[in-house]
Structures are given as C-alpha cells and as structure tokens.
Amino acid sequence: MKNKVLATLLLSLLVVPLAQSADRAPRLVVGITVDQLRTDYLEALQNLFGEKGFKRLMKEGVVCENLVFDYPNVDKASATATLYTGTMPFFHGIPSERFFNTTFQREELILNDPSKIGNYTQETFSPERLKTSTISDEVKIVSGGLGRVYSVAPDAQQSILSAGHAGNCAFWINDRNGKWATTTYYRDVPAYIEQFNYVRSLSVRIDTLAWTPVYTPDLYTAIPYLTNDFSFKRTFSHDNRDRFVQFKTTALVNQEITDVAVEFLDKGLLGRRGVLDMLNVGYTAGVYLNKTVQEYGLELQDAYVRLDRDIARLLDEIDKTVGFDHTVVFLASTGYFKGEAKESPIYNIPSGEFYPKRAVALLNVYLMALYGQGDWVIGYQNRQIFLNRKLIKERDLDADEMRNKAASFLIQMAGVQDVYTSQRLLLSHGTDRLASMRNGYCPKLSGDLVLDLCPGWEVVYEDNNDTREYVRINAIPAPCFILAPDVKPVRIATPVRATAIAPTVSRLLRIRSPNGSSESPLSEIQY
Incomplete structure (x- = not known):
C-alpha cells in the first residue's frame, strides 16, 4: 500500500511539471524583417517613440545592437534568406535580388519562375531557387503540416523568402494595380485577404492618401545632415503610373502591411488552434523614392516614428489575441543602407566613376x-562579369586560364580594388575578405569574375534612368530584437552573426534548426 502511495506521489510530481511545460510551449512565432533599419537612427529617435513599440522590445527582449551579414553587397532578398535559413548565400542560393540569366543573357529577379502564374499580378514567382529549408518550413514540418504559415510584405521576394517552401501563402502589393498579390505556387488564399482586394483595395484609395509628418519639422533633429526646415506632403495621383511603386517607398506602406497582419491574427486564428503557427511581416525603413538621406532626411525620420507605431499596434494585437506567454517574436534589420549620397568634390574625397559597359x-x-573573334564576355551584373562558357567549351579552351588572364586585365582598371575568379573563391582559403566574398558567392548563379570596387567610387550604368550605385563598404549598425516567454532582457553590444538568428529562434520554439544552419544559438540568452 505504501509503495502504491509513493508511486502515485512520484507520478504526480513528474506529470505536473510536464503539463506546465507543455502549456507554456509557444503557439505562435512572428518574424519581422525591416529593410534598411539602423540601430543608430533608432537610438537617436527614441525620444519621439511611444512605450509600446521599439521601447517595449528594448526593455523586455534580447537586443542585438550590431547584426552582421558576413558577405558583400547585402540586399533585401539575400538578407531575408540568410535570416530565415541561418546560412550564407553560398548555401541557400540567394546571392542578390537579381541574377544574370546566362541562357537569355539578361538580368532577372532571383525568384522569377515562369512555370507559376500570379494571382492579381502578371508576375511569376516561386521559392524554387531557395536551396535550404527555413524557419517557416520547420514550423510547418513540426506540426505535420497543420500549422499555418503566412507572410506579408511590400515586396514579392521579401514575402516569399520568409514564407519559404512550405508556407501556406505569401502576399505583397502589386506594383501596377495596388492589389494584394500572390503566386499559384501557394494554394491557400484566405477569403478575408481576398476581401481586402474587393473592399479595401489600395487601388481605389491611393489618391485619397497623403503622407505628412507626425511631428513638426523642428523635432526631427536626429539625422546630422542639413535637411529642410519645412514640412512635406507626399500624394499619389491616379495620373502617375508609378504611384504604387512610389507608395511602397513611403512610411504609409507599413500601415497597409500592419492592417493585413492584424487580419491574419484576428480572422486567421493564428496561435489559437492548438498547433504552432507563424506570421511573417516585412516592413521598410528605407529612404523615400530610394533616394538619399541627404535629400529626404525629414521623411526618413518620420518613417521611423510611424514604424514605431505600426510595431506597437502589431504587438498589441498579439497580446490581445494570443498573449506573449505563448508567442516568440523576432525583429531583424536587413543589414544594409543604400541611402548615402556621394560626397561633393569640394571635400576632396578620393572618388571616380566605373562604367560596367565599357x-x-x-x-x-x-x-x-x-x-580570336567571339563574344567572350556576355554580361555584367552586381559587380560580376560572366564569360561565354559555351563558346569556351566549343573552342576547347582552358576556362580557368581565361579567367586568370581576364582578372589580370581588369585589376589594372581605375576603381578596381581586386578581382576574384570563381576558382579562387571556391578553392582558396586566406583573408577574412576572401572568406566574406566566398560567403556571398553562389556557384550555380554567380559570375566567372567578381569585382571588388574602391570605396567612394560610383558605378555608372549608362541606362535611361542614369542609374548610379555609390560604393561604400563601411559597416551599418543593424539591430535585432527577440521577445520570448521566460527569456530575460539582455543587451548584446558585440557583433552577432545574422546566421545565428534562425537557430536561436528555433531553440526558443523547441524545434530543429533549418537544414543549412550550422551556427549555435546565441549563448547570451538567459532563461
């Protein structure tokens, strides 16, 4: 009898903690990527923020001040893929937003897939070029396919890469009609999202919207460049065929994104169905019209203020519908900033112009x-040069020898700091710079020669839009925040590799890391 009583007591002591542990298991994970978000601007603008947005993340969560993407030419697509896969472009296959199609000898968007048609768009996209699994995929797998995974962002590729291969659906704003678009790769289009296109479509509202600053210009003093001391008003006329493209560079687009995210939480019942669900949200913190902070510093500061309010609204909705006892939130910057202008010649900063076509x-x-005669060079894209491999094979030439000779020729050009051949990147081990260049190289898509251009120079593309790319290799202070049950607030000032975010979030969710993620979870996190 005593033995039975003792056994019952031991069993009860074991079962109660297990039940409590199961009850505390996360039911929802919310991944937020903010394009071009900067730590220094966040800190400088804190006095204009409310208490429920960025300040809440800073007070209650893990704060990484300096998220590092250890490869060159980071952009929105490559950064989003890196954050969600926990590995570098060398493995996940997304080195940049665009790639050079050697078959057709033209640039294309990296996720372009003509085999998949679009809903509310003529664009054709799929995540097929993403070569490893993502956090979103692992959430779907751990639930046996029952978990719901949705993504919403201004940009198609940002949304699709965060949704992954197994997500239910990814939505973005179409550049031509302002509708919430998706791709037939995904099969789950909720009726309440379709309702947005019928009842609340941006296409019928955009000419009624106007972006004006939340505060008076005299309060926007965080960015140390001379800016206009007068207010602004940005409108979007029906006569402007690029109105939706321009709208997506404003702070107002983040409000549209938040509206849809809240709809997912409310009507999609995410986190309230007994399985782990995931919501991915993409915001922007870039400069208006993709110009420079020197031109639109006032608009950029107002964008941060409005973004803080959108994040507060999203966090409030999570609190109301699911609760933070059952939710993991991570917010990460894409780790780059393209809003810097070239310095005026009066400052005598060494500079020059590099012309890819020439x-x-x-x-x-x-x-x-x-x-001998032939088109030996077929293209240039993203500081890479592509040789005619088909012709090289037809002439039975040594491709590596040609690459080496080409590199020796190119490095003599003004503005070229170094030239990396594909063989050098794939087979050599050396400096940190070489390792970084290799991390961003994708053997199946990247060029035969990769150029390292001098800082301060401009790449002049000689196209109809007079496109210019200013070369800067200085680090951008990029933040990351993690908010999770039972995780103590901590501030990490030392650099954190972007590839550590996916395994850290996976550990908090009690699921396995994506299959290409070899990084360990952040050791600074205390439970």
Missing part, C-alpha cells in the same frame, strides 16, 4: 586579341 567591351577586345 569595362565589358574592353575586356572582350582584350580576350579577342588572345583567343
């Missing part, structure tokens, strides 16, 4: 002198 033409002339 470089390609000169290189082709040089290779013809060595190997």
